[in-house]
Amino acid sequence: MRVTLKECVWETVGDDLLVVRDAREAVTLGDPTGRVAALLGELSRGAWTTAELSDALVARGFEVTEAEVADGLAGLDSLGLVEDADGRWLGEPAADARHFSNLSFFGAYAGLDRPRAGFVRRLRAAHVLVLGVGGGGSTLVQCLAGLGVGRLTLVDRDRVEPRNFARQFLYRHRDVGRAKTERAAEWVREYDPTIEVRAVERWISGPDDLADLTGGVDLIAGGVDGHPDAGLWVNEAAVRAGVPFVGGGGTPSQIMYQSVIPGRTPCLACDAADRPAPGSSAGAALRLAEKIELSNPLTGPMATLIGSLVAFEAKRHLTGFEPPRAAGGRIVLDLREGLAPSWQPFTRNPDCPVCALAPADSRERG
Numbered sequence: 001m002r003v004t005l006k007e008c009v010w011e012t013v014g015d016d017l018l019v020v021r022d023a024r025e026a027v028t029l030g031d032p033t034g035r036v037a038a039l040l041g042e043l044s045r046g047a048w049t050t051a052e053l054s055d056a057l058v059a060r061g062f063e064v065t066e067a068e069v070a071d072g073l074a075g076l077d078s079l080g081l082v083e084d085a086d087g088r089w090l091g092e093p094a095a096d097a098r099h100f101s102n103l104s105f106f107g108a109y110a111g112l113d114r115p116r117a118g119f120v121r122r123l124r125a126a127h128v129l130v131l132g133v134g135g136g137g138s139t140l141v142q143c144l145a146g147l148g149v150g151r152l153t154l155v156d157r158d159r160v161e162p163r164n165f166a167r168q169f170l171y172r173h174r175d176v177g178r179a180k181t182e183r184a185a186e187w188v189r190e191y192d193p194t195i196e197v198r199a200v201e202r203w204i205s206g207p208d209d210l211a212d213l214t215g216g217v218d219l220i221a222g223g224v225d226g227h228p229d230a231g232l233w234v235n236e237a238a239v240r241a242g243v244p245f246v247g248g249g250g251t252p253s254q255i256m257y258q259s260v261i262p263g264r265t266p267c268l269a270c271d272a273a274d275r276p277a278p279g280s281s282a283g284a285a286l287r288l289a290e291k292i293e294l295s296n297p298l299t300g301p302m303a304t305l306i307g308s309l310v311a312f313e314a315k316r317h318l319t320g321f322e323p324p325r326a327a328g329g330r331i332v333l334d335l336r337e338g339l340a341p342s343w344q345p346f347t348r349n350p351d352c353p354v355c356a357l358a359p360a361d362s363r364e365r366g
């Protein structure tokens with residue numbers, strides 16, 4: 001492997017070396033002989049094997065063995081400062097330019113055994129089933145396309161209407177009356193012709209209506225609206241198929257996203273069993289609130305934020321650059337608290353009839 005230095009700067013301060021890659025994470029390394037500074041200097045000039053680096057340091061007057069250089073590189077790797085030089089790029093000039101910012105982002109999470117291009121390749125190989133391309137969903141589609149998810153199946157049953165224009169920026173006035181899935185798929189094709197996109201115009205009235213769409217899918221994202229149990233339908237379809245899913249939504253004062261990994265985390269049905277009883281006053285308030293949600297009170301900034309947060313959680317699921325933050329629960333951002341987030345884990349119901357439907361292999365993984 002050839003090793004290179006990530007984007008960073010350093011300065012010698014007495015016997016120490018101050019190395020900064022992210023201003024929040026400055027690292028101070030003991031370097032009384034200047035050997036570490038010399039190693040960083042050589043690394044920053046290109047891509048090297050351990051043997052080449054040790055030769056270069058010896059030529060500069062440092063007495064180092066190849067084993068010591070290997071130890072030094074392992075140390076720099078544990079600090080997130082070096083990476084596999086050949087994994088910095090996808091190796092196709094057009095794709096490298098198109099994914100420039102994606103590669104740059106994943107650079108922060110790359111290491112000697114985690115090339116940054118590997119994260120982008122996982123996204124390009126992924127198939128995401130997107131449920132709903134309206135509020136939230138239209139931003140979700142755009143973010144997933146920007147990430148370069150290779151296959152998208154878009155499901156919706158609505159046509160573009162004038163009332164969508166407060167928040168659904170995928171659509172143009174001349175699209176009024178068209179099927180949203182058709183226009184959304186057209187947008188994706190125009191944005192990035194390498195993405196394979198399929199439009200499915202379908203009314204979802206239960207988990208069975210999604211069963212034929214989950215095969216070969218890596219993630220289900222978004223949600224179905226129009227019925228109080230729609231979230232549970234998606235949950236059941238995802239758990240049955242053993243496919244993780246991420247959903248989001250909001251009220252006039254909160255926005256939220258949640259994700260479920262079948263067989264590993266509690267699911268939305270576990271959470272529903274834990275909700276206040278319908279006869280209680282809290283239960284009655286929840287039931288009544290569902291009617292408000294149907295009136296679509298979310299404006300552009302809220303709907304796009306929900307779509308972005310769902311896409312970000314999807315990025316975690318699909319690449320593993322960090323664990324999914326919402327898995328097995330809900331992250332709620334409170335508009336009255338400056339969008340401060342809080343984590344609300346679902347309580348696992350050991351007798352959950354939906355979790356019991358997870359395929360055996362997904363339960364074994366958990």
Ligand SMILES: [Zn+2]
Nearest residue numbers: 267270352355
């Ligand atoms: Zn469950």
